[in-house]
Amino acid sequence: MHTDTDIDTDISPSSVWPLPVRGDAFERADADILRRMDAISAATACAKLNGMGVSRTAVQGPTALEVGSRVVGSALTLQFMPQREDVASGLGQEYVERNTALWAVLETVQPGDVLVVQAYGSQFTGCFGDMLVRYFKRRGGAGIVVDGRIRDAARVRELGVPIWCTGTTPHYASQTDLFPWAYDVPIAAGGVLCLPGDVVVADDDGAVIVPAGKALELVEDAEDHENWEDFSRLRLEEGARLSDYYPLSPNSRAEYERWRAEQNALQR
């Protein structure tokens, strides 16, 4: 490897294809909806979306790097492609990487963004390390869902940015099989389509992509769901029979409505 000083800092990542690719401008998810989504678990979001006819929303593969992780935010997307030395490769490591979609997307992070990354679940690609996550955090990034691995895990954990990934590896992002290709484009992450500006809800169960156009309906439906589950939980703790209170039957639904009315009256 060349020493750190004899570098050509103007290396474009590719002469064969204009890189990085940037998709069209997009609208971030509505702040108010994101706030209301805060109380909703990934599991409830996923179940409700399924009931609303959208069945493929749970990102397969990535798991929370830290137990107890949780994030809600607007999706920012990044797409890797297979590396090919005549187009783009990581031979010069960061000296090429700095001109790629990976560096570029980080410059567009806005507070609350969740970066969602298509990396094909590669076990050889450490998409993010300490320095990049540090920079992501400084710009206000809220979380990262990567269908691939991360590196510098010990240091990354200290930064406290919630991350969902398929594991850790000592490899850097373009060391082996993949190369950062495009951002602000539709991506496939863990078998799920994610458009820029979709809502991401992720916790210990995994990450769920909520289509932007379905978010409001979901929030309204899910709030009711979370409420009656609180009531059911109470009754089960008191010794009630499961099928009477979970889910609510017409009878227990009526009972719940009365209970909630009382609760609301008390709180006023």
Place this chain on the structure above:
Amino acid sequence: MHTDTDIDTDISPSSVWPLPVRGDAFERADADILRRMDAISAATACAKLNGMGVSRTAVQGPTALEVGSRVVGSALTLQFMPQREDVASGLGQEYVERNTALWAVLETVQPGDVLVVQAYGSQFTGCFGDMLVRYFKRRGGAGIVVDGRIRDAARVRELGVPIWCTGTTPHYASQTDLFPWAYDVPIAAGGVLCLPGDVVVADDDGAVIVPAGKALELVEDAEDHENWEDFSRLRLEEGARLSDYYPLSPNSRAEYERWRAEQNALQR
């Protein structure tokens, strides 16, 4: 999805096949044997059963949700089958589920039971969530071994019920590919046959199914094993050579017998 109130709570899960299927009555594992099994690790149980000629006892796949988990109990079994919309599906979510083997088996839980679940290691099926585990705990359930995933992991962890599973997912039990089919029947969990009333020993190494008819012989053999291992551990700490004391040779066995006699004498 229909709103929560327009439900038909009498939906039978299937008109094509009488569900849920319930197996014959069975005898739970002997309480005294369970108590003696408490001191025996999954590893020792598995090794001893292998020595006794039963070689396929370690459930492949499920791992402890929490480090340090441990349970011994009598097996209660539940079996999922692939979902098929003309027979049984989860389209109406809990409103159908409440009439399935999943709800049914929970009503039969007795204190100390370990629920063992055949779910084919499905990555799309969250067999248990917060409400079900909560109910299981309230009925005295001791632990769950599921060859599949769970959901609501954050809340489930708080409940403290030891669980072995193949991961977490936001999906509910019958959201995608499987449906709760039968209980109190022989099942295949992680490549191991489990009959109702077998003994389950699970810890950080994984779950072992001890055939009910082999449990007493195992306990007796394993108690001796755990005892001489204590002695070997002592000698190794004192600097002895591994192959002299692990496993015991005839010489060190004799030495151990004397040591144990002394220990017993001291304790009297």
Place this chain on the structure above:
Amino acid sequence: MHTDTDIDTDISPSSVWPLPVRGDAFERADADILRRMDAISAATACAKLNGMGVSRTAVQGPTALEVGSRVVGSALTLQFMPQREDVASGLGQEYVERNTALWAVLETVQPGDVLVVQAYGSQFTGCFGDMLVRYFKRRGGAGIVVDGRIRDAARVRELGVPIWCTGTTPHYASQTDLFPWAYDVPIAAGGVLCLPGDVVVADDDGAVIVPAGKALELVEDAEDHENWEDFSRLRLEEGARLSDYYPLSPNSRAEYERWRAEQNALQR
């Protein structure tokens, strides 16, 4: 299984092939280099080796048993082979095992050694348990990287020896599919060649095998890298633009050189 006393302690593991196989004497990694390697992460080692033309150094599969694990040491190697009852098997469990390469290699452990084990990622083989790790620790062993599983995980965790493995299992080392065959030989662990006396650097990102002949060059290159990353981290925290300081451009490299000179002056 025979009872613990009717054993033939002189069972040779095999009459068909002279076991255990021991490779030629080898030189352990240089102590001074190991000391300097202490400050270098697995990720930096792996990236630098890649830059130096050695691309296959990160052991695929094994992960740290405990978050926060870290070790640097000289590689001691152990190789399993598939079990075959006419050559060598674990039917008599430890009474045969004690004459195998597994017991033998433990007798050769020197302080600081890292044991690297070829076990084909087997999910059925618990290569090490409490007693063996205990003995390994007593002899000063620094860590274990095993392309296979371990058993007695709860007790092993308490011992505090850093271990990288592919999981846990209740099976003992020769219970099922593999048998300890050779030591002090070149091995294939997680797709990486490891020669006796190579340097192992392992942390939360995984384990990296540093060829002995590349260790000095790596150390020198990596120390500079770790230094300028400290500087970059500082600048990024102050709000600098990522691509100006990570990696260093010619400009920021010059700035860094001045900064380091000042730091060094201050420390004197």
Place this chain on the structure above:
Amino acid sequence: MHTDTDIDTDISPSSVWPLPVRGDAFERADADILRRMDAISAATACAKLNGMGVSRTAVQGPTALEVGSRVVGSALTLQFMPQREDVASGLGQEYVERNTALWAVLETVQPGDVLVVQAYGSQFTGCFGDMLVRYFKRRGGAGIVVDGRIRDAARVRELGVPIWCTGTTPHYASQTDLFPWAYDVPIAAGGVLCLPGDVVVADDDGAVIVPAGKALELVEDAEDHENWEDFSRLRLEEGARLSDYYPLSPNSRAEYERWRAEQNALQR
């Protein structure tokens, strides 16, 4: 292994659990529907069922042993379970096997039956060999779909019974990990539920399980489909544009209706 003569031919496969398990009597698929199904490909059956709301019908894993295989028939089911030496094992090979569900189900084969087998895709289990397939053929069996492997492949190919399986192996049915457990019961084959008496349609695309209660509707829908595809094929060969004739648009549908009327007139 004992010689062939010192056998106990009355060995029941298990003293722990009454084996083999036989499910309730069932009705075979209607002969007339089976005949009409003959013209329908697995692909058309699967697509139409999906359109009818049954989405999980294509058996994942098993492929045709011979290119050009094709079968339609009524499902006869067989279920393997994990082997456990205290319950049932293959140590005595065929001398135990002859009392199992595998031998038993073969005695119930009727002409035209397709045997569908749950064997968990095991790579270690050769569910059928030359002798069993030979017997199956003699009784008029039409085909076998096994989510597992077969043995004696060279001889089995000569018999000409169409078989879908996950591969070949030298192992016999109960040599290693599984044991024949039950027949005439609902099974899970390649992720698909199969009830006794369902219709099996299998060809080079794989095997599809058609629910008995959906077969008539499917046949009617599919016959029309196969007909208009013939017409589309004709038009495409003549140079028409794909989206004008595949699938039919309202215009080309009308054209097709006229064409078919003409064809029918000509045939009279």
Place this chain on the structure above:
Amino acid sequence: MHTDTDIDTDISPSSVWPLPVRGDAFERADADILRRMDAISAATACAKLNGMGVSRTAVQGPTALEVGSRVVGSALTLQFMPQREDVASGLGQEYVERNTALWAVLETVQPGDVLVVQAYGSQFTGCFGDMLVRYFKRRGGAGIVVDGRIRDAARVRELGVPIWCTGTTPHYASQTDLFPWAYDVPIAAGGVLCLPGDVVVADDDGAVIVPAGKALELVEDAEDHENWEDFSRLRLEEGARLSDYYPLSPNSRAEYERWRAEQNALQR
């Protein structure tokens, strides 16, 4: 499913995202180079590209549907994305599909094109069936490399279009998990980057993507290689020692040059 006549043939595949996506115009591979490439095997192309510094060119996964398949052509690309009901799904099967990238790309096929398809190796997606391959063939398409499955395999085989795929399935293209999204865009097929207009060389060894800009150099290098291998083959048949003639040593290279000169002289 609706009957074939009550269809809305103007369904756009998506109101949420403008589909299908079409990439920029591209140049097809040079016809003369394609002609010269005809004599070069996939193995030689892959080895030579590796020697030229391009290491990731062999598409992993897809294999030849028919033994003896072989194609050389200019790449036409098609990309699937995960299905999401709010964006695009296959519920109405072909009535939606006809407006997708799958139908669209087929209208752009030119004689000699090889269609390369990104379908993530999905086992649930039959990207092409009889009708589509038929149409592809009619337009002069030379071959198909699909990192996914096909359906109607029996009929497709009869068409004689060489196809590399990961298997067969009864599912149609958008029946389950994927949806045709874009064409004329860079794609990732079996871990390899393919740009529109690259050269595809595929045979029984699999498919190799030759970067357009490397094709000429490759052809020249490979022609020499194929020539001297003919000579080596001759010598080995005559009984020569392998390492003297494969590969050529300086001595045998000189011998080969003389032999070739003679051959050329004879041919004039």
Place this chain on the structure above:
Amino acid sequence: MHTDTDIDTDISPSSVWPLPVRGDAFERADADILRRMDAISAATACAKLNGMGVSRTAVQGPTALEVGSRVVGSALTLQFMPQREDVASGLGQEYVERNTALWAVLETVQPGDVLVVQAYGSQFTGCFGDMLVRYFKRRGGAGIVVDGRIRDAARVRELGVPIWCTGTTPHYASQTDLFPWAYDVPIAAGGVLCLPGDVVVADDDGAVIVPAGKALELVEDAEDHENWEDFSRLRLEEGARLSDYYPLSPNSRAEYERWRAEQNALQR
């Protein structure tokens, strides 16, 4: 890549480790036993060995390249190891390869040898191509069992050497991840231990490794087995009940003995 002429033909494959490694001299399997083994299928060999207490003999992974393949021979072994550029790599392709264990072992082939290769099932390694198989055939090699892939499949098929492999690839033997390391050593192929001089029996069911020391006993046992199966086949064709004649009961065994005596009398 350098042109074919500027090569250093004396490159030793490694300066770090003395390559190739060659194991000790070994005895080939007995010719008479090999001849008698000719009538025995892989399935019968595997079943009988299991009955004789050797349970792990069927090589997992490799399948016959051509349907109808069959070989019996004495095992010659070759072992690959992961490639590491400082030790040994394929950068210079055949110019290095010719000094490796791959070329070396081919020079030791004797008529009737079956080459068994440990290549970890790698999908990136084409262990053998046209030229090497051609040379192998010329030296009288009988077959190849490789736990990895081959290349030049079209030409290799024409050579007619029976080959069991895990697939095909355009990659050459040391192009990517592995390097030929040793020969005449014990190897692990598809989870099975193979010693030099063991007997290999391979057919459409796969390859079985028969321990040299067990071959005679196996032959004797298997010959009887093949004989009575002929008788059983006859009876089944005549309409007998499966469990009466497969396997033989004491009654049908007696009947068989008489039948065989008659047959023998007739043949004299």
